[in-house]
Amino acid sequence: MEFFERFAIPHPSPAIYASMVAIALTMVAIVAGLTYFKKWGYLWREWLTTVDHKRIGIMYLISALLMLFRGGADAIMLRAQLAVPENKLLDAQHYNEIFTTHGIVMILFMAMPFIIALMNFVVPLQIGARDVAFPRLNALSFWLFFMGAMLLNISFVVGGSPDAGWTSYFPLAGTEFSESVGSNYYMIAIQIAGIGTLMTGVNFLTTILRMRAPGMTLMKMPMFTWSVLVTNVIIVFAFPVLTVLLAMGTFDRLFATHFFTTTNGGMDMLWANLFWVWGHPEVYILILPAFGVYSEVISTFARRNLYGYKSMVASMVLISLLSFLVWTHHFFTMGQGALTNSIFSITTMAIAVPTGVKIFNWLLTLWKGKIEITTPMLYSLLFIPLFTIGGVTGVMLGMSAADYQYHNTMFLVAHFHMVIIPGVVFAMLAGLTYWWPKMFGFMLNERIGKWTAWIIGISTLVAFMPMFFSGLDGQARRMYTYSESTGYGPLNMISFIGAVGLAVGFVLIAYNVYYSVRYSPRNISADPWDARSLEWATHSPVPEYNFAIVPQVDSSEAFWDAKKKGHELFKGEYEKIHMPNNSGVPFLMSCIFFVWGFSLVFSMWIPAIAATIGILACMAHRSFEKDHGRYISVEEVEETESKLRGAS
Amino acid sequence: MKIDHSLPLEYSTEENRLKILGFWIFLGAEIMLFATLFASYFTLVDRTGSGPSGADIFEITPVLIETIVLLTSSFTIGLGVHAMRIGNKKAMLSFFAITLLLGAGFLGVEIYEFVHYAHIGAGIQTSAFTAILLTTLGTHGAHVTLGLLWGTAIILQVKKRGLTPETANKSFIFSLYWHFLDVVWIFIFSFVYLKGMM
Numbered sequence: 001m002e003f004f005e006r007f008a009i010p011h012p013s014p015a016i017y018a019s020m021v022a023i024a025l026t027m028v029a030i031v032a033g034l035t036y037f038k039k040w041g042y043l044w045r046e047w048l049t050t051v052d053h054k055r056i057g058i059m060y061l062i063s064a065l066l067m068l069f070r071g072g073a074d075a076i077m078l079r080a081q082l083a084v085p086e087n088k089l090l091d092a093q094h095y096n097e098i099f100t101t102h103g104i105v106m107i108l109f110m111a112m113p114f115i116i117a118l119m120n121f122v123v124p125l126q127i128g129a130r131d132v133a134f135p136r137l138n139a140l141s142f143w144l145f146f147m148g149a150m151l152l153n154i155s156f157v158v159g160g161s162p163d164a165g166w167t168s169y170f171p172l173a174g175t176e177f178s179e180s181v182g183s184n185y186y187m188i189a190i191q192i193a194g195i196g197t198l199m200t201g202v203n204f205l206t207t208i209l210r211m212r213a214p215g216m217t218l219m220k221m222p223m224f225t226w227s228v229l230v231t232n233v234i235i236v237f238a239f240p241v242l243t244v245l246l247a248m249g250t251f252d253r254l255f256a257t258h259f260f261t262t263t264n265g266g267m268d269m270l271w272a273n274l275f276w277v278w279g280h281p282e283v284y285i286l287i288l289p290a291f292g293v294y295s296e297v298i299s300t301f302a303r304r305n306l307y308g309y310k311s312m313v314a315s316m317v318l319i320s321l322l323s324f325l326v327w328t329h330h331f332f333t334m335g336q337g338a339l340t341n342s343i344f345s346i347t348t349m350a351i352a353v354p355t356g357v358k359i360f361n362w363l364l365t366l367w368k369g370k371i372e373i374t375t376p377m378l379y380s381l382l383f384i385p386l387f388t389i390g391g392v393t394g395v396m397l398g399m400s401a402a403d404y405q406y407h408n409t410m411f412l413v414a415h416f417h418m419v420i421i422p423g424v425v426f427a428m429l430a431g432l433t434y435w436w437p438k439m440f441g442f443m444l445n446e447r448i449g450k451w452t453a454w455i456i457g458i459s460t461l462v463a464f465m466p467m468f469f470s471g472l473d474g475q476a477r478r479m480y481t482y483s484e485s486t487g488y489g490p491l492n493m494i495s496f497i498g499a500v501g502l503a504v505g506f507v508l509i510a511y512n513v514y515y516s517v518r519y520s521p522r523n524i525s526a527d528p529w530d531a532r533s534l535e536w537a538t539h540s541p542v543p544e545y546n547f548a549i550v551p552q553v554d555s556s557e558a559f560w561d562a563k564k565k566g567h568e569l570f571k572g573e574y575e576k577i578h579m580p581n582n583s584g585v586p587f588l589m590s591c592i593f594f595v596w597g598f599s600l601v602f603s604m605w606i607p608a609i610a611a612t613i614g615i616l617a618c619m620a621h622r623s624f625e626k627d628h629g630r631y632i633s634v635e636e637v638e639e640t641e642s643k644l645r646g647a648s
Numbered sequence: 649m650k651i652d653h654s655l656p657l658e659y660s661t662e663e664n665r666l667k668i669l670g671f672w673i674f675l676g677a678e679i680m681l682f683a684t685l686f687a688s689y690f691t692l693v694d695r696t697g698s699g700p701s702g703a704d705i706f707e708i709t710p711v712l713i714e715t716i717v718l719l720t721s722s723f724t725i726g727l728g729v730h731a732m733r734i735g736n737k738k739a740m741l742s743f744f745a746i747t748l749l750l751g752a753g754f755l756g757v758e759i760y761e762f763v764h765y766a767h768i769g770a771g772i773q774t775s776a777f778t779a780i781l782l783t784t785l786g787t788h789g790a791h792v793t794l795g796l797l798w799g800t801a802i803i804l805q806v807k808k809r810g811l812t813p814e815t816a817n818k819s820f821i822f823s824l825y826w827h828f829l830d831v832v833w834i835f836i837f838s839f840v841y842l843k844g845m846m
Contacts, residue, residue, distance in 0.1 A: 133666045198677060206670040236673060240681035248688070248783065257772055257779040258697065259688075265695030265776035270688060277684075616797065623801045623818075 006602055010160045010180045011093045020157045049582040051135035054542055056142050057121030058439060061432070063146055064114035067105050068506065070153065074102035076503055079463070083496035085484040095480035096163040097156065097182070103166025104186065107286070108193060109149040111420070114428040115289045116145075116200055119228050122435060123204065125535035125542065126222045128213025128551040133206035135580040136622075141196040141203065143590030148193025151597050155185040159602065162186040165478065167279070168249070170260030170271040175253055184601040187250040192597050194242050201235030204228060213534070215553035219313070222533040222556060223299075223306055227292025230316045231285050234323060238281035245274045254603060269334065276327035284323040286420065288316055290427030291358055294380050297430050298362050300531045301377035302369025305557055308361040315354030322351045332400040333407045341400035348398035355391060359384065374529070375449030379430035382457040383422045390418030393468065408478075411471025414464045421460050429456070429509070437528050441541040442520040448512040456505035463498025466491035532560040537569055539644040545577045545632055548641050574641075577632040589618040651813060656733055658820035660813045671821045675828050682832050685784045689840065697775035702844025705770050711841045714757045715833065721750035722830040729823045737811050741803060744819070747826065748799045751792055758789050781840070788836060791829050798822060 009016055034040050047055060077098050081090045090098065124132055132138050155161045160180035164173035173183045208229045212221065221229070249271065251257040258266035299306040306312065328336060328344040336344075362384060371377070393415040397406050406412055429452075437443045467475075470491040475482065482488050527536040537559045538547050549570040551558065561567035596611035651660045659665055693702065728743030762782065765771070770778045802822050806815045 133670060202670055202673045202677065205673050206666055210666055210669060236677045237680050240677045241684045244681055244684040244688070248779075251772070251779065251783065255772060257783075258774075258776045259692070259779050261776075264697030264699065264774065265692065266697075267692060267695060267776060270691055274684065274688070620797075620801060623798070624805065 006181075007158050009157065011091075011097075013091075013094060015094075016156060023157060044584070045582070048587045049139075049584045051131075051139045051580050051582055051586075052544060053120050053124050053132050053135065053138060054439070056138055057117045057119075059142055060113045060117035060120060060145075061439075063149065064110050064117055064428075065510075067110040067113070067149060071102055071105040071110050072503060072506055074098045074105065076499055078102060079492075079496045079499035081480060082482075082492045084493065085482055085486070085489045087481055090480065092480045093163065096165075096478070097161035099478055100162050100165050100168075100182075100186075101152070101156065104152060104162070104190070105149075106420075107166065107282070108190060109145075109152065111286050111424050111428070112193075112197065113145060113149075115231075115286065115424075116141075116197070118224075118293065118428070118431045118435065119200075119204060119231075119289060121439060122431075122535055123225055123228050124207065124211070125438070125538065125546055126225045126533050127208065127211060127216060128534050128547060128553065129207065129211040130546050130577065131580065132203050133211060134203050136583055136586060137199050137203050139583070140586035140589065141200045143586050144196030144199075144593060145193045147590045147594040147597070148189045148191070148196065151192065151594055151601075152185055152189035155182060155189075159185070167272075167275055169275075170249070170252070170268045171262050173249070173253075173271075174261055175256070176261075181601050184250070184253055187246045187253060188597040188600050191243065191246045191250070192593050194239055194246070197235060198239040198243070201232045201239065204232045205236060208232070213551050213553045213558075216558075219310070220553060220556045220558075223295035223309070223312060224289070224292035224533075226313055227288045227295070227316060230320045231288045234281045234285050234288075234320050237324070238278050238285070241274060242278040245271070245278065250600070254600065272331050272334065273327065276330045277324070279330070280327045281320075281323045284319055286424045288319065290424045291316070293427040293431040293434070294362060294383060296531075296533065297376045297380045297434055298365050300434075300529055301372045301374055301380075302366050303372070303530075304365055304369040305532075305560075306361070307364040307367075308357070309556060311357055312361055315357045318354045319351060322347060322354075326351065329398055329400070329403070332403040338400075345398055345400045349395055352391065352395050359388065373450075374433075375444070375446055375453055376430040376434040378450055378453040379426040379433075379457075382453065383426045383430075386418065386422035386426075386457065386460060390415060390420075390422060394419060406471065408476055409471035410467040410475045410477055413477045414467035414471060417464045417467075418460070421464070422457075426456075429453070434529065435535070437524055438535055438540050438542065441524070442516060442522050443524060443528060444512050444516045445520060448508060448515060452505050452508040452512065455501060455508065459498045459501025459505060461498070462501060463495050466494045466498075527559075527563075532557040534559050534569075537562065543640050543644060545579060545637070548574055548577075548637050574634045574637045576634055577637060578629055579632055580629045581627055583627075585618055585622060589615060592618065657811060657813055657816035658732075660816075664813055664817040667817055668821060668824075671824055675824065678828060682784075682787070682835070685780070685787060686835065686839065689780045689784050692776040692780045693844075695776040697777075699775035699778055700768070700770050701777065702781070702840070705765060705768060706841055706845050707764075708841075708845065710757050710761050710764075711837065714754050714761075715837050717750050717754045717757070718830055718833050721747045721754070722827055724750065725823045725826050729820060732811060732816055732819055735811060737806065740811070740819070741806060744799060744803050744806075748796055748803070751796050751799070751826075755789060755792055755796070758785065758792075762786075784840065785836065788829065788832055791825075791832075795822070795826060795829060798825075 034043060047059065050056065077090065078095070081087050081095055120132075120138070124130070160182045162168065162182035162185055163180070164178050164183055164186070168183060168186050171177060173186070208221075208225060248257075248259040252259050252261065258264040260266055260268050260271045262268060295306055295312065325347045326344055328340060329348045332341050332344075362380075373381070393411070397403055397412060397415055433444050433449055470488045473486075473488065475486070475488050524540065526538065526540045528540075529536070534551055534553070537551060547570075549572055551569045552571055553569075554567065555561055558567065558569060562569045592611050592614040596608055596615065599605075599608035599611060650662065653660065659668065724743050725747040728740050728747060731739035731743055762785075765778070765782070772779055772782045799822055802815070802818050806819060809815055
């Protein structure tokens with residue numbers, strides 16, 4: 001029995017027991033459902049072993065949406081607790097755990113996979129490639145991310161959630177002040193997911209640099225692909241910092257080293273610095289692909305080519321460089337001295353310049369455009385003003401002297417939510433709606449979609465604008481309650497109403513998917529939006545090999561030219577197509593990674609060593625394996641093409 | 649599979665070229681990994697708490713042996729890749745085997761060094777300085793260990809399958825990795841050991 005005591009929850013509550021039951025029931029339901037409908041073979045053959053970038057993209061998408069609802073449930077609990085003064089809904093410990101997991105889940109397990117989902121699905125299509133450079137590695141990236149996310153998610157029913165904030169600052173996150181295994185979960189789950197992300201970076205850089213269609217020079221790439229290229233450069237240079245940081249944190253917690261402790265020379269500020277050396281570029285890893293989505297959507301629905309293509313590219317490159325030079329602004333109040341703070345203030349405010357360039361480019365693309373308000377366009381138009389509110393408050397926070405007033409208040413919380421929700425979440429919803437017909441062969445309902453966009457847009461303002469005011473009044477972030485005499489009550493109640501509005505919006509998205517699956521017409525064309533880039537030149541849904549003939553490109557809007565100027569995209573005849581084979585090894589290896597991580601969380605060394613050997617064995621298997629892929633014959637291509645042409 | 653005979657075997661197919669570029673990008677990430685370790689090392693180097701400093705524990709003899717052994721191994725793997733390019737499989741296999749033996753020799757001395765540090769009271773738990781020292785050295789050592797396993801797998805494959813575009817590609821990428829570990833060691837030798845002993 002003693003062995004099992006370590007898995008108990010240190011701060012149990014009825015809510016946690018209820019979720020245990022819910023998780024158990026869901027698992028039973030999934031297993032029973034798969035068995036009853038005889039879908040195990042389908043699941044294994046078509047999804048768990050797939051190396052197809054489109055299917056991997058869809059799996060990322062499903063995971064991101066699931067995590068959105070997990071993180072959203074956290075958010076509702078937080079806002080409900082703060083809605084009235086001296087609330088007893090949650091105690092301090094649970095509040096700590098919930099704001100910690102809300103942050104981790106939303107940033108790392110919702111926003112990141114959502115972006116990588118679109119990256120995976122869209123980029124190979126936009127550059128006219130058949131797959132990514134390393135399809136097997138791509139599958140491994142996804143499964144590592146998925147297992148990392150699952151590992152973090154079981155923490156709240158097995159052993160206890162992390163509770164030191166998503167930044168997990170030491171010494172608070174050290175063993176002295178965080179005794180439960182929660183922070184171990186933080187270190188190891190994020191490590192596993194982070195390795196997956198790093199491999200995504202390597203994979204997509206190689207893909208974009210080497211696998212573009214003939215004629216597509218770098219300066220003729222669609223803007224979304226450009227944004228992904230720049231993003232992946234940031235991933236490759238920022239994520240190794242996180243790897244080292246988490247390894248050192250793990251050592252401090254599991255092996256009692258003194259990297260970040262307050263004794264024997266340890267330096268707690270080293271954690272804060274390294275965390276943000278990764279963390280600030282991470283912000284741009286999130287926002288740059290979002291900018292890419294907006295560029296695509298705005299130029300499509302303004303029916304104009306993107307204004308200032310070169311300045312768009314230049315500003316993204318500049319942002320990527322500056323993103324590595326601003327990390328100290330996350331802790332101006334932690335004693336660097338005036339000179340350091342001033343330098344980082346200036347670099348921070350400098351980022352507003354290239355960002356401003358992009359905003360004006362979008363506005364000038366809209367200028368004299370024939371604007372058509374569709375759901376993706378509505379999100380993009382809502383994004384510009386709302387994101388600007390988030391952006392200019394960011395410049396306020398960037399002034400180090402003034403930051404002493406804002407630091408760690410709800411003002412900051414309002415700022416980064418006003419940047420991330422209109423910036424990243426709206427872009428992901430716009431991208432989801434925009435590329436949905438390419439993914440699944442039917443459109444999401446436009447009427448429900450527009451209602452959703454308006455509800456989410458207005459609710460964002462209702463939820464977060466009051467926090468600017470309560471923050472300036474001095475309401476600190478991460479405090480689980482406040483007294484009535486502070487006067488924060490009404491503002492927080494308004495925020496709660498906004499949070500409920502956001503929840504309604506996200507439920508409507510789920511409803512829209514259900515509604516459209518049932519009622520949306522399936523006889524749409526391959527190019528339902530009258531769009532401009534190559535992904536719309538192939539069928540919907542996309543055949544396995546993407547393009548029967550590799551397209552020829554001579555401008556940044558090759559497909560538009562093909563439609564309007566008679567440019568010939570597909571020259572030549574069908575040839576046999578080389579495709580990679582499916583493999584179960586990435587899934588299996590990631591399962592072993594899960595066991596490895598779980599064992600380390602609970603300091604169970606023997607299973608951890610066994611899992612390490614298992615991981616090495618998988619790598620050895622890959623090394624010795626002879627796998628030359630397979631060919632799709634010309635007859636098969638012809639058959640697929642004629643069938644799809646009939647459908648579209 | 650289209651093979652371009654005007655290029656060396658390891659570059660001869662598009663898949664091979666993709667793998668080499670991908671590995672260079674991965675090495676870029678590895679540079680960041682070690683850069684983070686070095687930055688942390690320089691931050692923590694004087695924070696010895698009640699434990700010893702670098703000057704107290706570093707000994708020149710094992711470090712020199714490690715350096716010479718590892719630099720030589722970088723030379724021998726260079727010879728190995730040269731032998732591979734002129735199609736001499738036997739010489740290539742011998743040079744790769746010598747490289748791995750030298751790598752194992754390096755690792756042996758490093759293990760001795762770690763045991764020695766633990767013995768004289770500079771274990772990983774002693775201070776921030778010993779923690780970052782052993783983590784930096786250990787990360788490099790772990791890379792060498794993985795390299796030994798990887799290199800063995802490659803030798804077995806070349807022996808069994810001969811020099812094909814695939815095996816040549818693997819061998820070449822492994823040589824990039826091995827040279828990279830050597831470069832990292834030069835930084836460790838200069839900025840950890842020599843600077844620490846001065």
